[in-house]
Amino acid sequence: MNEVHNTASPDSLRGLRVAITGGTSGLGLALVREMASRGAHVAFVARNRDRVATGALENPGTHGIVGDVSRKQEIHPIALQILGRLGGLDALVNNASSLGPTPLALLSDTECEDFEQALATNVLGPFRLTKALLGALTASARQGRAVVVLNVSSDAAINAYSGWGAYGASKAALHHMSRIWHEELVAEGVQFLSANPGDMDTPLHALAVPDADPVTLKRPGTAATELADLIAAAIASAPSPAESSASAKLLHENAARVA
């Protein structure tokens, strides 16, 4: 079994088994590079076969998986490959996102189908994939490893911006789903994080705001470093296996005495 050792540096993610969706462009690609450079075992998911092959070639040791998280039928094949290749899972980053209508449209002008696509990619996809991988994530937690699910959110999940209806509403749902899951699963050893990486110079942002000056936007690599730091911090703050087994031991010693 691989153990997570943070001895190399406080930011090291050596041995962490992580899956990243939307891993061939923008923030996802930067995260694949960042996590791999910190020693994590990375599997990444994206829709385009050629781009997945290129991503795997450019980041040796990573595993590229072709799949579309917005499609129900593809979730378990994706989960099977993630678990098959990594042999388990300690962290999941739900990063793949859909803007909904492009160019952005007022909510009143948004086609139902475009809203459905945003919900499928930004809410149902992360829900289904997380659920399919939850057994592996909690198994890892039971083995004393720190476990994190990071859902990539947006400030459009909190603030109401005209023209960002499908995206903002779906990211708001994802954000709230993260909070509820955290409440329900922190006792199983799984921490849920919902993070806003900020406005970045990515293909998604270019679709949304074509005339934005790239110089004013955050570089995806910078956001990836911040998110990797966030994961490293969550792992460092997780209760150590020694603590949790000590409390279990105490509980059962009490139980034995009562019996």
Place this chain on the structure above:
Amino acid sequence: MIAASEPRQRPPGAKLLVLDLEGKIVHALRTELVDFLHASDLVIANDAATLPASLAGSHLATGARIEVRLAARRSLEPDDVAHFTAVVFGAGDFHARTEDRPLPPPLVPGDRLVLGPLVATVEATLAHPRLVALRFAGSPDAIWEGLARHGRPIQYAHIATPLALWDVWTPIAAGPVAFEPPSAGFVLNWRALAEMRTRGVEFATITHAAGLSSTGDAELDARLPFDEPYAISRGTAEAIRRAKRQRRRIVAIGTTVVRALEHAATRRGSVSAGNAVATQRIGRRTRLRVVDAIVSGTHEPGSSHHELLRAFVDARTLGRVNETLAALCYRTHEFGDSVLIARQAVNAARQPNRRDRSDLTRSPSQSHALRPCLTRLPASEM
């Protein structure tokens, strides 16, 4: 018993037959399982996810249509996915009972099988026209992708609609190493695990590559279960040692957990962490060293799973359980009802420590009106 023909893991109304310490049979809803656990129990489940182990394709030399069912693997290593033991059927699909499926064309070493995007070579035949050792071509990444895209979970003739992977992955499914689902784990959901924690019931898992439960061929079925690799984590081994030291009960969710834990204990005297391959059969002559009680599906007499229950109770008691399951229309097979059976010898040996009903975490209701499906009930249960 009747076959459970709907692929629902936790149907409302799923039943649980509990064989209590006095050998008395109690009927409950399966959702009440936690009520029948003791506050000090250590519950152990198999967290294996199920592979899409059924691969349709053709025999390259003859063009004959075949179905390959992957049946066993030598290790749990993620990269060790080229070599499998497999059962091969001739033309047809799961709508036909396996008993009625034709043989594949005669297979010889070197034969190539084309299975969607995967190509496998027959490395050896294993003393039966259906049983072969296969080797897949390609990298582990390519093999995993081929299985994920082309494979289907092993199907059952008594379920009309094709099963998808989500039908057979238990809620706690982790490493994809099982060939058929460790279906006793269907009883678990996250609420049940939270309730266990609230009540002080400890929960742990092992990973055991559950193999085929049956092939429809009497000669092959007599060779089941095949060798099954398993892994026991340090945390689980430590939990077992602690429970044994404190004379707490160990409850296995499913036959695969019994096989793994008892194999580990036989090999090393006590259960220690690590990977190994379970090769033994468990039956009437097995002395159980680890497991005190089992939650299991209901199994047909004659199957290897049913025989395993004989390690827990004598023939007369198991016969009485079977008559009751039949008389009260318990449903059988993967998506059927469940039993909770405590080990008889332990009950006797631990009489002084016996926990009476007040020790149950909550007094279970026993008032479920069960409608008999036959007019005759075993006399002892009337």
